Amino acid sequence: MAERLVADVIVERLQAWGVDRIFGYSGDGINTVLGALRRSGSPEFVQARHEENAAFMAVGHAKYTGRPGVVLSTQGPGAVHLLNGLYDAKMDSVPVVAIIGQQSRSVLGSAYMQEIDLLNLTRDVASSFRQQVNSPEQLPLVLDRAFKAALADRAPAVVIIPHDVQQAPAPELEQEHGIVTSAPVWSPPNLVPADADLEAAAAVINDGERVAFLVGQGARGAWPQVRALAEKTGAGITTSLMGKPYVDESHPLAAGVMGHLGTSASGYVLGRCDTLVIIGSNDPWTEFYPPPGAARAVQIDVDAAAIGNRYPVEVAVTGDAAAALEGLLPLVSERSGWRSSVETAVQDWNQLAAERAATPANPVNPELAVRELGSRLPENAQVAVDVGSSVYWYARQLRLPAGVPAHLSSTLASMGCSIPYGLAAKLAAPDRPVVALSGDGAMQMAGLSELITVSRLWPRWADPRFVLMVLNNRELAEVTWEQREMEGDPRFDQSQALPDFSYAAYAELLGLQGIRVEDSAQIGAAWDAALDADRPVLIEVLSDPDIPLLPPFPAGRTKGQDMLDALEKEGPDTAHARELVETYLRQEEGLSST
Template identity: 60%
Template sequence: MTEKQPATTTEQHPDATVADVIVERLGDWSVDRVFGYSGDGVNGILEALKRTDGAIEFVQARHEENAAFMAVGQAKYAGGAGVVTSTQGPGAVHLLNGLYDAKLDRVPVVAIIGQQNRSVLGSGYMQEIDLRTLFADVGAQFITEITTPGQVPMAIDRAFRAALDSRSPAVVIVPHDVQSAPAPELPHKHGIVTTSEEFATPLVHPSDAQLQSAAEVLNAGERIALLVGKGASRARDQVEAMADRLGAAIVTSLLGKAYVDEARPNAAGVMGHLGTTASAGVLTECDTLLIVGSNDPWTEFYPNPDQARAVQIDISAAHIANRYPVEVGLIGEASGTLTALLDLVDDKSDADWAARVREHVSDWHRVSDERAAVPMEPINPEAAVRALSPHVPEDAQIAVDVGSVVYWYARQLHLPTDVPAHVSGTLASMGCGIPYGIAAKLAYSERPVIVLSGDGGMQMTGLAELVTVAARWESWADPRFVIAILNNRDLAEVSWEQRENEGMARFRQTQALPDVRYSEYANLLGLDGERVTDPDELDGAWQRGLSADRPFVLDIVTDPATPLVPPLAQASAKLDSMRTALESESGELGERARQLLEEYVRIEQGE
C-alpha cells in the first residue's frame, strides 16, 4: 500500500452502493491494487472497482490460489496488507492455500469474499457453502459476514487493523445482495458503530530488568550463536554489531537469509535440513543462543536443550520459548532491543570462539565451492544458482518457489544488501514463485525481478501465470523478469525425503515429471527464453536473461540425482536410510544418485 487519496466517496456518487463504500474504504487504507478472479458473487465489488477509473487496480490472476499468493507477495515486498477478492463457492475454496501461506509466515492479508444472496442462505443453493466455517481457522484473528449495510465501514476497518496487528489474514464475507444495497447512512445512535481507517504499530520495549537479565546470560556464555529470522528485517546493523561484540556466529532461518550479509566471516548461513555445514557446526558447539525475530520450526537443528542457555527477542510474546527453552525472553522490536542490549554485554570479539566460527564459515565456503563443481548430467543445480550470484542487480527483487530449488537458494545464492527475497517459508507451498514475482513487479515495476523455480512448482501454477506475465509486461517501467526453472523432471525434494525418512526407493510413478519445453512455451506467449543444457553456458544465459527487453524464461536442465543432504553434524544418522533406499534402486538414475551421495559426503568430511 502507498499513500494516496481515497479512490472514491459516497458524496461523489449519490447512488453509491455498499460495494462503493467497501472500495472507498480500501482507498482510505491506501490500497492501490486488489488481486483476484471475477465471479457473480463479487460483481458488485468489481463494478465499484471499475468506477475508480484505475485508482485501485484489479489484477486478474489465472486462479484464485495464485491471486492469494500475489496478495501475500504484495505484503511481503511492499509492506502493508495485501488484498484479494473472490466469488463464493469454488473461488472461495481456492483462496485457502494462499491465505494459509499468509497465516504461517505472519503476513497481513485482507480477503473480501462474495456470498449468495441472504434470502437463499441455508437452502443448499448453487455454490452455497458455509464460508465462516471454511475460513474459521485461517481467519481466526478476524472473520465476519456482513448482513446489513451499516456494518461495512466498521468491518473493513477492523479487518485491516486485525490483519496488520496480528500479521495474519482477515476475512470479510459480503453477500451479493448486500453489495448492491444503497450505501448506508450512519446516524449516531444505539446499534451503530462508527470507525475510521487508523492504525499505528505499537512501540514495544523490554524493561531494564529484563535487559539486564539477558545480558547476564550472554556475558556468562563463551560460545555464542545468534539465530536471526525475518523479525530482524529492520535490524541488520544491530545484529551485526551484536555478533561482532560477542564474537558470535550469525545463523539465519530461511526467512532471515535476506537480512544478513553472508559475505561476513561470522555469517554461518541458513540453519535446518536445507542449511549449511557452518550453521550445523556452530549450533552443535555453542553454549549460548540469542534468537532474534525467528520462529523457525526446524527444532531438531537447534542446539540440544541441555547444551545452550538461550535469550530470545521477539515482538510477539506468543513466540517466546515457542521452539526452544528460553531463559530470558525480551518482548520488543528487534532493532531497539538490540541497541539497548548492546550497551550491557561484554566485548568478546577476541575470544577463541570467534576464531572457531570463522573456521566453520571458511570450511562451509570450501564445501559449497566443491559441491557446485561436481560434474552432473547435464547441469549441477548448485552450479546453476551459484552462477547467478555475480549477476544479481543491486535493485533486484527475488522470488523463490518451493522444492529442491530452496536448498540451492539457501546454500549457493549470495544476495546483495537490500535485495529482498521471499519464499513460502512455513507452509512451504509449491507454486508461490511466479505469483510472488508478479506481486513484486507490480509493487516496483522499475526493479528487475528474478524467480527461481523447480519444474514441479512451474507445472503447478507457473505455466498458467506466465500468461499473466505476458499480458502485463509491456506496461512495466523495467521489462526484466527472469524466470529460471531447474528442470530435473522429478519432484526431487520428495524423492529424497522418501529415501531419507522412509528408507524407500524412489517411486517413479509419483515422482517423475513430464519434460516441458518451458522456453518454447514462453516464445509462444511472445516472451523470450532459452533452454540450457551445457554448464559452460550458465554465465552467458544469466547475462542474456537479465539484459533482455522482455520477460525471459531460462529452462535449465539439471540432474535429478543431485543429493539433498542435510548437514551431517546434525543429521549423520540420515545417511544410513538414504543408502539403504538407494541400494534397492535400479537403473542409471539410482546408480548416479548413489555415487553423488558419497561424493557429497566425502566433500563435507573434507576427505
C-alpha cells in the first residue's frame, strides 16, 4: 500500500469540508496535490484555461451555491494570476479558499525559480487569513482555520504549501506540546438584533413620510419581510446591483437598481425620500444616495463594521435582515406614505425602459436584445453577467423571475467574469439552464479562451443549455461613454476600437451553435432557438455602440450635456450618437415633467 502523504491529507480535509470541486490549473508546485486528487477521485478537479478564470470560477461557485469556492494554483505566475479573482471575492464578500503551491522550504530566500514571497503578495487580498504550512503537523489546522475564516468573514483565505511539505509522510497527531488538533466544522452565528435597536429604528421609520429601502445582497432570502414592511409603510424599494436578484421587480413599489446604471424610478425614490432604510447593502454609488442630512437613516447588516460606511445613519441594527425586518413589522405604523407617488415613478420607468428598447439603432439596440430575454428566461435558469455596457442593460431591462440567481463581478467590476461564473453555476446545477451576457471587450479579454472549457464540458450536462449573448459593437463602449461624460474628452480610437471578430463562427468552430443577429427583428427568434437548442449557443448581436449610457436624472441631465459637448469635439461623424443622446434626454425630461 502506498504511503499516505500530506497531499492526501489535504484532499481528505477538503472532503471533510464538503468540497465537491476544485478549480485550477496544473503546475509543478502542486503536482503532489494533483496526484492525490487523481488517487482519490474526489473532489472533482475543473481545469480552467487560466488561473484568473479558475479563481473567478471559485467565486462564482461561492455566489451561486453559498458554499466556499476552492481554487488550486502553482507558485509564481500561477499565484499572481489568482489575485484578480481573489479580490473579486474580497470586494463582493464571498468565501473562497485558495491553495497555492510554493518551492521547497530548503530553497526559499535564494531567489529560486518562480519563488515569490506569497505571504506578502496576498497580504491585502487575504487579510482575513493567510498562512504558509511549514510542517506536516500544521496542515490540518491551517486548512480548518482557512475555511472557518472564509465562511465567518465572507472573504478569501490563502493556504500556501511548499512542495516538500506536500510530499512528506502524513502526520500522526498525538496529544503533546506544540501540536494543535482541530475539527472541520463550522456553523453560522444566529445574529438576533437587539430589541432596543429595533425600537429606535421603528421610531425613525414612523417619523418619516417618504420612506425608501435600499436592498443589497445581505437581504438574500428576506424578500417576504422586505415586501411586508414596504407595503405597511408605503416605502419605495430600490436595490444595489448585487441586491437586484433578491427583490421581485414586478412589485409596484420596486423601483429597480440604484446608481449610475440604475433606473429613473430609483433616482426619484432616493432623491426625494426623507427616510432611508439600508438593508444588507454596502453599495459604493454614494452620489446617488440622498444628500447627507436630507434623510434620516437606519441600516441593518450582519456586519457591524459595515454600518454607517456609506451614509450617515442614525440607527444601527446589527443582525440578520429577515429577523430584523420581522422584528420591525409590529413596531411600525401602517400608512400609505408616498405609495402612489412611488408607484407612478415605477410605472413611468417601465414606460421609459420600453421606449428606450424600441429606439431605432444601427444595427441593433442592445437594450432590446436584453429586454427580449426577460419574457423567455426559464424559471429555473441561472444568469451570469459580465462587466461593461452589458451590465447597464441587465440592470435596466432584464426582469428576473422569482428565485433566478444572477451574479457578476460587482464591486471589483472586472471584465471576463461571465463565462467562468456561468461554468461554476452549470457545474453546481447541471440540470439547470445558464444564460450569460457579455460584451465583445470581455470576450476578447478572457471569454474566448473559457468558451473552450464550455465546449469541453457540455456533453456531460443533464441540461445542455448554456446560452451566451455577446453584444458585438467593436468598441469598449462603457469606457468610451465614461471618457465623454467624466473627462469631457472625445473618443480615443486607439484605446477604444476593438478588432472585429466573428464570435458566432468561433462557437461553431468549437462544436457549439452560433447565431448571428444583424437586425432587431431577429432577436426574439434567436433567444427562442438558443433556449430550445441541444447544445450551448452563442448569440452574436451586432449592437449599436452609440446607445448612450446615460445615468438617471437629475444627474443624467448634466451628464447628458457633458456627453453632447464631448461628441461635438469628435466631429460630424458623431451625428447618430448625438441624436441618440438627445432622444434619451427628451424621453427622461418627459418623465420629469409629469
